[in-house]
Amino acid sequence: MFSMNHFFNNFYKLLFQPVQATLSSLKMLDVGKWPIFSLCSEEELQLVRQACVFGSASNELLYTTVNDEIFVLGTNCCGCLGLGDVQSTIEPRRLDSLSGKKIACLSYGSGPHIVLATTEGEVFTWGHNAYSQLGNGTTNAGLVPYHISTNLSNKQVIEVACGSYHSLVLTSDGEVFAWGYNNSGQVGSGSTANQPIPRRVTGCLQNKVAVNIACGQMCSMAVVNTGEVFVWGYNGNGQLGLGSSGNQPTPCRVAALQGIRVQRVACGYAHTLVLTDEGQVYAWGANSYGQLGTGNKSNQSYPTPVVVEKDRIIEIAACHSAHTSAAKTQGGHVYMWGQCRGQSVTLPHLTHFSSTDDVFACFATPAVTWRLLSVEPDDHLTVAESLKREFDNPNTADLKFLVDGKYIYVHKVLLKIRCEHFRSSLEDNEDDTVEMSEFSYPVYRAFLEYLYTDSISLSPEEAVGLLDLATFYRENRLKKLCQQTIKQGICEENAIALLSAAVKYEAQDLEEFCFRFCINHLTVVTQTSGFAEMDHDLLKNFISKASRVGAFKN
Structure with missing residues (x-):
């Protein structure tokens, strides 16, 4: 039998030696499928830890490095790179105004505008602002990151979402705040007046604890801890799932999901996906490219099951700039449906990818990221x-x-x-x-x-x-x-x-x-x-x- 000293000596070697050998070694983020990364050198790519590709032609890029520095490059439309000017750049430039900040989550609008939350729960916005989507009380373009404190100063933001020209954030205590363009009620205030600063979304959400948010082009969604889904905003394609096409200026529960416990919601341009606790996917809204996965191109105003395979679904993916849908199964299979490089795929199609991120890099138009890409050290043993x-x-x-x-x-x-x-x-x-x-x-x-x-x-x-x-x-x-x-x-x-x-x-x-x-x-x-x-x-x-x-x- 091993002595205790012998065991601890081996235990020490087990824990310490791999750290010594691999402390500076990081797996490179697989970003080669996004063309804009070809502007970065091999050395720069080796340092990428998080990344977001955005813009109407997937021509804007923000990424963080292993040293927690933030870099940007691209056409800089409306100052969306946050550098203080509108000059385009084909070389990565450091975003010094956010030096030392670690990104927890990020989303972008069509302008484009950026909403970013740090790991400390702070919110920063910049870029296009014609509809007050930056939440700074003005309609002036934001050339540098603006720290939002109004109504959020004592809140810790844990999730952000952008529609075309409006913004949503979710706080750690389950509250949802919205601001920006409101022509269809997408900020949930009960009116159609634009909202210049963050305002808590109340109504039916007043006493609910939200756990997930998402935005379509002009609509908003929230999942609460009871598994119910609340929706508001534009509904011309049935994307609110209420069985009608009338806009909704305040949050309304999707009654057709009664008895179904939803875990996540994802929004495309004008369609919606939800994932249930049983691994089932439901879809509704616009379907001109087959993005509902129903086998046809007819819009649906009620939640409709998406039949993928017998294996349960563990992840759904969509983004408000595209008509593409994707899902990943527990067995690791990745499916896509909807717009695929200009073509229509009306039923879930098994891809050769191992990640839903690759679906949007290779098939969606524009080829943007649907979420913040990230990579962790893979050969240093904790x-x-x-x-x-x-x-x-x-x-x-x-x-x-x-x-x-x-x-x-x-x-x-x-x-x-x-x-x-x-x-x-x-x-x-x-x-x-x-x-x-x-x-x-x-x-x-x-x-x-x-x-x-x-x-x-x-x-x-x-x-x-x-x-x-x-x-x-x-x-x-x-x-x-x-x-x-x-x-x-x-x-x-x-x-x-x-x-x-x-x-x-x-x-x-x-x-x-x-x-x-x-x-x-x-x-x-x-x-x-x-x-x-x-x-x-x-x-x-x-x-x-x-x-x-x-x-x-x-």
């Missing part, structure tokens, strides 16, 4: 990454578990640090092997791996077994992760089994989720073998609860 690498490594382990005839190699000190159960059970244990028969090999291995990685990777059915273990060991965070995994993998065939597990392990949130799923898919669920074999008491309670929510009404 402490967390080092620990993850050492899980089940017999070369450094000082303890092994024997489960179902298989060994799992671990480190006593880490188990004691990470788990109260092991802190006591391993205290006076000098053995280097522990036999485990209470749980299966996949479940126990997933549990031990969780202690190294803070994450789990299991099928929903195996996650039920891990939920049992988490309940037994009183690992509340692991219990929540198991419930999340089960939610993501629920389907008609396993819904009753997962509902039964939720009841058995007193996971009330999961129980409610499984029950709601069963109600939403009642016809199919009641025809499954799981329903036929359902425990009598559980069946009686299920029918009683289902009747109370009106599931059996004609």
